[in-house]
Amino acid sequence: MRILITGITGQVGYELCRYEWPEDVEIVAASRQELDLTDAGSIETYIAEGRFDAVINPAAYTAVDRAETDPVTAWKVNALAPAVMAEATRKVGIPLLCVSTDYVFDGTKAEAYDEGDPIGPVGVYGASKAAGELAVRTGNPRHAILRTSWVFSAHGANFVKTMLRLAADRPLLRVVDDQNGCPTAASDIAATLARMALRLVADPKAPTGTYHFSNAGPVTWCGFAREIFRQQAALGYAVPKVEAITTADYPTPAKRPANSVLGVEKIGRDYAIRPRPWQEALSEVLSELRLEQRKSPEEPR
Ligand SMILES: NC(=O)C1=CN([C@@H]2O[C@H](COP(=O)(O)OP(=O)(O)OC[C@H]3O[C@@H](n4cnc5c(N)ncnc54)[C@H](OP(=O)(O)O)[C@@H]3O)[C@@H](O)[C@H]2O)C=CC1
Numbered sequence: 522m523r524i525l526i527t528g529i530t531g532q533v534g535y536e537l538c539r540y541e542w543p544e545d546v547e548i549v550a551a552s553r554q555e556l557d558l559t560d561a562g563s564i565e566t567y568i569a570e571g572r573f574d575a576v577i578n579p580a581a582y583t584a585v586d587r588a589e590t591d592p593v594t595a596w597k598v599n600a601l602a603p604a605v606m607a608e609a610t611r612k613v614g615i616p617l618l619c620v621s622t623d624y625v626f627d628g629t630k631a632e633a634y635d636e637g638d639p640i641g642p643v644g645v646y647g648a649s650k651a652a653g654e655l656a657v658r659t660g661n662p663r664h665a666i667l668r669t670s671w672v673f674s675a676h677g678a679n680f681v682k683t684m685l686r687l688a689a690d691r692p693l694l695r696v697v698d699d700q701n702g703c704p705t706a707a708s709d710i711a712a713t714l715a716r717m718a719l720r721l722v723a724d725p726k727a728p729t730g731t732y733h734f735s736n737a738g739p740v741t742w743c744g745f746a747r748e749i750f751r752q753q754a755a756l757g758y759a760v761p762k763v764e765a766i767t768t769a770d771y772p773t774p775a776k777r778p779a780n781s782v783l784g785v786e787k788i789g790r791d792y793a794i795r796p797r798p799w800q801e802a803l804s805e806v807l808s809e810l811r812l813e814q815r816k817s818p819e820e821p822r
């Protein structure tokens with residue numbers, strides 16, 4: 522079985538590459554050099570000639586603020602590329618798995634968002650991802666769109682690593698306390714995508730459609746930051762104070778949803794996947810980061 526994976530230098534793509542796949546799975550890991558997602562024509566040829574059994578596409582334009590002033594690139598990577606992939610995978614009759622985001626929602630709902638809730642992106646990144654979803658949904662019936670949120674890992678850029686970096690030279694961090702979501706480990710997303718892909722390949726009748734997956738437990742960015750430093754402090758590390766602020770106190774180019782907690786019951790029903798608490802996953806990532814730090818202490822993070 523041959524599976525194409527994109528975005529391999531990113532958080533989720535990297536974890537997909539190091540996932541312990543069954544022996545009969547051959548992973549084709551395509552870097553940007555091998556497959557530039559802004560080049561629609563090359564995507565089509567790559568899939569048409571690749572003899573793949575499935576395509577997993579975690580690659581994306583993920584710079585939420587930068588997308589506001591670079592919408593064309595964001596739309597090429599997040600909307601057009603998935604559209605071309607959907608068409609190309611449908612032509613060769615294979616499933617396509619794409620990763621999407623909690624930022625497709627407007628954040629005004631008081632409870633967790635379910636898969637059927639109306640979307641209403643408030644920024645360019647969310648809008649481009651929503652367009653990608655629609656293209657996949659309409660382009661290849663054998664698809665899975667996995668919406669996730671607040672991704673972190675030891676590898677790549679994310680909120681956890683930003684907090685640790687800022688903590689190195691600041692005694693006080695100010696973090697927004699009025700945006701709610703669910704942090705999610707890239708490794709758990711990778712394991713979920715792998716399980717879904719294997720089932721979709723093995724069983725033409727396997728459930729398709731849109732699924733939410735995040736680690737369990739809603740929190741604010743401020744609460745997330747405090748838990749990062751609580752875990753670090755418990756191991757004797759010096760940590761900064763974290764001050765709770767409002768979104769208005771922390772102006773950013775892109776607007777972000779005030780609530781983007783995802784309800785994950787559907788993936789439990791259809792795929793028997795039940796996420797663990799994010800605190801548990803965070804503890805693994807923090808120890809991986811400390812291990813890396815010990816290996817190369819001079820390397821800045
Ligand atoms: N990060 C998050 O907090 C969240 C992410 N998501 C979604 O999850 C998925 C995975 O995100 P994550 O792993 O964090 O993303 P990253 O930002 O860590 O990685 C993005 C990947 O996409 C690749 N990429 C970007 N542009 C191109 C291009 N033109 N051609 C080829 N490859 C390209 C990057 O390659 P290169 O290194 O060369 O730039 C990189 O490998 C994405 O679909 C994202 O929208 C959903 C919710 C939250």
Ligand SMILES: Cc1cn([C@H]2C[C@H](O)[C@@H](COP(=O)(O)OP(=O)(O)O[C@H]3O[C@@H](C)C(=O)[C@@H](O)[C@H]3O)O2)c(=O)[nH]c1=O
Nearest residue numbers: 583585622623624670671672680683695696697742771
């Ligand atoms: C660095 C920093 C950020 N913040 C705020 C800004 C923002 O509201 C929030 C998170 O900031 P970030 O830039 O890390 O997160 P952001 O880029 O918005 O993260 C999003 O990325 C995309 C790709 C997704 O799909 C989302 O699920 C989500 O993970 O924290 C502070 O309040 N204080 C700080 O010191």
Ligand SMILES: [Mg+2]
Nearest residue numbers: 583584585586
């Ligand atoms: Mg960001």
